[in-house]
Amino acid sequence: MTRHADNREQFRPDDHDADHFLLTTVVGSYPKPKWLNRVRELSEDPESKFDAEDLDEAHDDAARLITEEHERAGLDTVVDGEMRREEMVEYFAHRIPGYEFNGPVKVWGHNYFDKPSVVSAVEYDEPWLVDEFEFTSNVATKPVKVPITGPYTLARWSFNEAYEDEEALAYDLADLVNEEIEQLVDAGARYIQIDEPALATTPDDHAIVGESLERIVDGISEDVRIGLHVCYGDYSRIYPEINDFPIDEFDVELCNDGYEQIDVFQEPAFEPGLALGVVDVHDAEVESVEEIKRNIKQGLKVVPPERLTISPDCGVKLLPREVAYQKIENMVQAAREVEAELDAGEIDVTAPQA
Secondary structure (H helix, E strand, O other), rough: OOOOOOOHHHOOOOOOOOOOOEOOOOOOOOOOHHHHHHHHHHOOOOOOOHHHHHHHHHHHHHHHHHHHHHHHHOOEEEEEOOOOOOOHHHHHHHOOOOOEOOEEEEEEEEEEEEEEEEOOOOOOOOOOOHHHHHHHHHHHHHEEEEEEEEHHHHHHEEEEEOOOOHHHHHHHHHHOOOOOOOOHHOOOEEEEEEOHHHOOOOOHHHHHHHHHHHHHOOOOOOOOEEEEEOOOOOOHOOOHHHHHOOEEEEEEHHHHHHHOOOOHHHOOOOOEEEEEOOOOOOOOOOOOOOOOHHHHHHHOOOOHHEEEEOOOOOOOOOOOOOHHHHHHHHHHHHHHHHHHHHHHOOOOOOOOOO
């Protein structure tokens, strides 16, 4: 069941000058500075003078830079652009006892993925993201959101050599994610996003994701905002079931198909908050503020403004960095203009009121 937690208002800036508030955020990843990729290469070269300590310093510098870039764009909540992460499964698998790596697997064309294997029961050892969160929080003046790869995706995108099935593995991983969130909350985190891109390709497993989320939020205060991001897919195969998920916010990727599926979420009524992608992360053309405003209004067909969050469709790491920045800056400007028009009564909100 949707948590119905009144926890979104905590992210409204103190100096917000509109009665309405559209929370602006990003999904997670951001283009890495070219020098960071070069430092990583050098740190892996035994003939280079760069070592792990140099790489750590470079990660810190990049995280500081991108966090400040997000703030300069005007976002209400920020992340560090996942500067310390490469692939969303590998990063966590390296930190979870029970996983091991046996070499890259070809996934499509000439692309390879270092797909891990689960060879024994997974365990929680040391925190995965607390240091990252604390560093970013010390850099940021805005609230920091923490994206975490979800247990279903961690299970689905790994070789399972230890569990009876992926479902059992996902539930054990969900218990670990719960432990990690407890650590993050103790460190001050109040906005957690669970990423489950695998659900887009296997939507019939929505019940597994739902049970995993129940385990993830067990004992987590309703002051903590819990979001779920699912990449583009046939959302009609998981709706209205997501109304039963224990989340505060559901993040959807609809901009890239021109909002053809927006009607999916109108009947029956959408219960969680809606995080709506309003810029296309697969297109390097920067949307104008007016175009993004039209996209934002699509969300007002589903939820009223007090339940609408504005974000890119997905992570923006594959875009040129200057393009990613301009898209986010225009997105924030569009949200602020829509807020003013809502205050002036110039926009007709057709979504049912909560």
